[in-house]
Amino acid sequence: MKIHEYQAKALLAQYGIAIPRGKVASTPAEATEIATEIGNKVVIKAQVYAGGRGKVGGIKIVNSPAEAKKAASQLIGTRLVTHQTGPEGVPVSKVLVEEASNVARELYLSILVDGTSRLPVMMASEAGGMEIEEVAQSAPEKIFKSYIDPAIGFQPFQGRKLAYGMNLDGGQVGEATRLMTNLYKLFIDKDCSLAEINPLVVTAGEKLLALDAKLNFDDNALYRHKDIQELQDKEQEEPLEIQARDWGINNYVKMDGDIGCMVNGAGLAMAVNDLIQYCGGRAANFLDIGTLNNTDRVVNSFKMFIADPRIKAVLVNIFGGMARVDVIAKGIVEAYQQMNIPFPVVIRLAGTNLEEGQRILAESGISFIRAKDFYDGAHKVVEAAKGAVK
Amino acid sequence: MSILVDKGTKLLVQGITGSEGSFHTRRCIEYGTKVVAGVTPGKGGSNHLGVPVFNTIEKAMAETGANASLMFVPPAFAADGILEAADAGIPLVVCITEGIPVLDMVRVHRYLKSKSTRLIGPNCPGVMSPGKCKAGIMVGEIHLPGSVGVISRSGTLTYDVVSQLTSLGIGQSTCVGIGGDALPGSTFVDILKLFQADQDTKAVVLIGEIGGTMEQEAAEFISHKMTKPVVAFVAGSTAPPGKRMGHAGAIITGSAGKASEKIKALSQAGATIAPTPAEVGLTTKKVLGSL
Numbered sequence: 001m002k003i004h005e006y007q008a009k010a011l012l013a014q015y016g017i018a019i020p021r022g023k024v025a026s027t028p029a030e031a032t033e034i035a036t037e038i039g040n041k042v043v044i045k046a047q048v049y050a051g052g053r054g055k056v057g058g059i060k061i062v063n064s065p066a067e068a069k070k071a072a073s074q075l076i077g078t079r080l081v082t083h084q085t086g087p088e089g090v091p092v093s094k095v096l097v098e099e100a101s102n103v104a105r106e107l108y109l110s111i112l113v114d115g116t117s118r119l120p121v122m123m124a125s126e127a128g129g130m131e132i133e134e135v136a137q138s139a140p141e142k143i144f145k146s147y148i149d150p151a152i153g154f155q156p157f158q159g160r161k162l163a164y165g166m167n168l169d170g171g172q173v174g175e176a177t178r179l180m181t182n183l184y185k186l187f188i189d190k191d192c193s194l195a196e197i198n199p200l201v202v203t204a205g206e207k208l209l210a211l212d213a214k215l216n217f218d219d220n221a222l223y224r225h226k227d228i229q230e231l232q233d234k235e236q237e238e239p240l241e242i243q244a245r246d247w248g249i250n251n252y253v254k255m256d257g258d259i260g261c262m263v264n265g266a267g268l269a270m271a272v273n274d275l276i277q278y279c280g281g282r283a284a285n286f287l288d289i290g291t292l293n294n295t296d297r298v299v300n301s302f303k304m305f306i307a308d309p310r311i312k313a314v315l316v317n318i319f320g321g322m323a324r325v326d327v328i329a330k331g332i333v334e335a336y337q338q339m340n341i342p343f344p345v346v347i348r349l350a351g352t353n354l355e356e357g358q359r360i361l362a363e364s365g366i367s368f369i370r371a372k373d374f375y376d377g378a379h380k381v382v383e384a385a386k387g388a389v390k
Numbered sequence: 391m392s393i394l395v396d397k398g399t400k401l402l403v404q405g406i407t408g409s410e411g412s413f414h415t416r417r418c419i420e421y422g423t424k425v426v427a428g429v430t431p432g433k434g435g436s437n438h439l440g441v442p443v444f445n446t447i448e449k450a451m452a453e454t455g456a457n458a459s460l461m462f463v464p465p466a467f468a469a470d471g472i473l474e475a476a477d478a479g480i481p482l483v484v485c486i487t488e489g490i491p492v493l494d495m496v497r498v499h500r501y502l503k504s505k506s507t508r509l510i511g512p513n514c515p516g517v518m519s520p521g522k523c524k525a526g527i528m529v530g531e532i533h534l535p536g537s538v539g540v541i542s543r544s545g546t547l548t549y550d551v552v553s554q555l556t557s558l559g560i561g562q563s564t565c566v567g568i569g570g571d572a573l574p575g576s577t578f579v580d581i582l583k584l585f586q587a588d589q590d591t592k593a594v595v596l597i598g599e600i601g602g603t604m605e606q607e608a609a610e611f612i613s614h615k616m617t618k619p620v621v622a623f624v625a626g627s628t629a630p631p632g633k634r635m636g637h638a639g640a641i642i643t644g645s646a647g648k649a650s651e652k653i654k655a656l657s658q659a660g661a662t663i664a665p666t667p668a669e670v671g672l673t674t675k676k677v678l679g680s681l
Contacts, residue, residue, distance in 0.1 A: 116607070119499075133644060151500055188493060191492075218491050221493065223466065255628070267543060271544075271550075274666070274667065319550050319553075321546055351549060375666065
């Protein structure tokens with residue numbers, strides 16, 4: 001789960017990490033008020049779940065409360081399109097109004113869980129302010145890593161190693177070590193999947209300040225962090241994905257094609273999308289119905305397809321294991337009874353309770369295109385979407 | 391032969407009295423697996439599906455000689471369940487549970503380093519040695535005893551691949567679902583090592599997916615240490631970056647996580663790449679034919 005920058009910064013501040021003076025505003029009037037209160041040059045930052053804001057006008061530096069008002073009104077209520085969003089962009093409903101900092105150096109600091117060592121890793125670099133992937137390409141020697149033993153936590157020697165790696169000196173080494181220790185504590189306490197401060201700046205007054213912050217959280221651990229769950233801004237997410245979750249379909253991702261897919265299992269669902277493309281079509285979504293004991297999620301999947309105006313044909317590909325084919329078949333029949341299905345539906349069934357599932361579909365009299373296997377299903381749905389098969 | 395589980399496996403089921411635990415334990419027994427014990431705290435001394443239930447794994451092992459555990463414990467308690475199993479010294483834990491917090495697994499992995507227990511999963515369909523032992527939730531009937539080893543990060547995609555193999559008359563030595571999480575207990579490399587050492591495994595089918603670098607590490611192992619042929623497929627060529635595709639571990643966060651990079655690494659290592667997920671069986675048949 002993602003949160004906004006202003007929320008991430010509030011969490012950093014709770015853990016003793018210095019952030020610029022500032023507040024979040026929902027209206028230009030509020031932005032003016034905050035800018036007046038700060039009294040100096042301020043920065044107006046659009047609050048969206050996407051990086052790359054600076055390059056597309058999402059961050060504005062202004063010199064007066066009047067300019068702050070103007071900048072805020074140019075951002076609030078618009079949609080921001082960055083390289084990390086789709087062409088439709090993401091809505092800006094809040095801006096962060098912050099005191100502009102006098103920056104001497106820009107550094108990078110992050111923590112994530114490394115899949116190979118299976119340990120949290122703290123990464124630091126003196127090349128801050130740009131994407132770390134770019135630094136990894138152009139100057140990998142500037143990235144320093146310290147793997148953290150969860151049994152003993154982050155240790156001062158690790159902080160010193162990273163601080164010296166960022167070419168900090170004197171009192172800044174101790175300050176940086178304390179900051180890293182606090183960031184690790186936050187990472188563990190809140191079950192983060194990513195904690196990134198980029199840039200972490202050294203100010204003209206030689207203080208360390210988190211100028212930007214990104215915190216992502218482990219979805220599987222949200223059950224034990226009600227405070228974090230409440231921070232979620234649904235407006236920032238794809239409406240179809242929010243709708244799917246509200247209907248109990250947790251594994252739904254919008255894609256850019258016109259073929260609706262309903263599959264059980266994430267690997268199979270990805271493979272179905274791949275195969276559709278191989279056959280010359282494009283999937284409109286990734287949808288893993290998971291394991292189910294009732295027909296609701298099947299019916300709701302069809303509601304999703306109807307709610308999506310792009311859909312020209314649907315492929316149902318089920319290999320029953322935990323999920324039983326007869327339950328899926330019942331769900332499909334219920335969907336046909338409850339709604340008018342305006343597109344051709346290709347169905348491929350295999351696995352647990354297959355015969356019973358096939359009998360249910362046959363006896364229902366519903367009209368669908370039967371596929372004998374995985375490939376046949378993908379091929380037929382691509383043809384159906386083109387209008388070649390009805 | 392086979393790897394991990396066989397006729398000598400005496401299975402213990404953690405969470406045997408729950409609805410999923412009951413459902414799948416029954417199917418394991420029907421398949422012929424020796425299920426010798428169940429563990430559910432608070433239900434020790436009872437009997438479930440004809441299997442004695444114990445409060446602790448230590449007691450269950452002492453009384454029944456169980457040498458492998460199959461886990462159906464809810465995500466919030468699963469890490470503790472794995473730790474208990476490792477502390478009791480059971481050689482193999484197969485964890486089916488989906489949704490365990492990553493930082494819980496970080497602590498579990500740290501603890502397992504000092505123990506002899508091998509963990510398969512979590513978030514996996516389990517381990518199956520056809521005709522010998524089913525320690526998992528996979529469909530029994532689609533398997534056929536034979537000499538192809540299967541390793542996969544996915545559940546149902548593996549069922550599809552296994553049924554392709556079986557319908558072509560290609561049997562399996564063991565099928566191992568290592569799971570869809572970002573931090574699996576056993577990696578592709580861990581299982582490739584076992585298949586390489588297993589006399590009765592002639593070839594290996596590897597089903598990878600986007601996210602992480604496990605396929606690249608497998609490629610490294612295949613090119614330097616593996617003498618048996620490997621057929622591979624990587625799911626998620628069409629997955630958009632930054633989106634989690636159902637599995638906790640299936641998210642492209644850098645170029646290494648892309649399917650194309652993984653396919654390239656595996657191909658350069660000498661693995662034969664199946665062009666589509668529907669052709670894994672046929673590709674394996676060709677590779678076996680040229681042996």
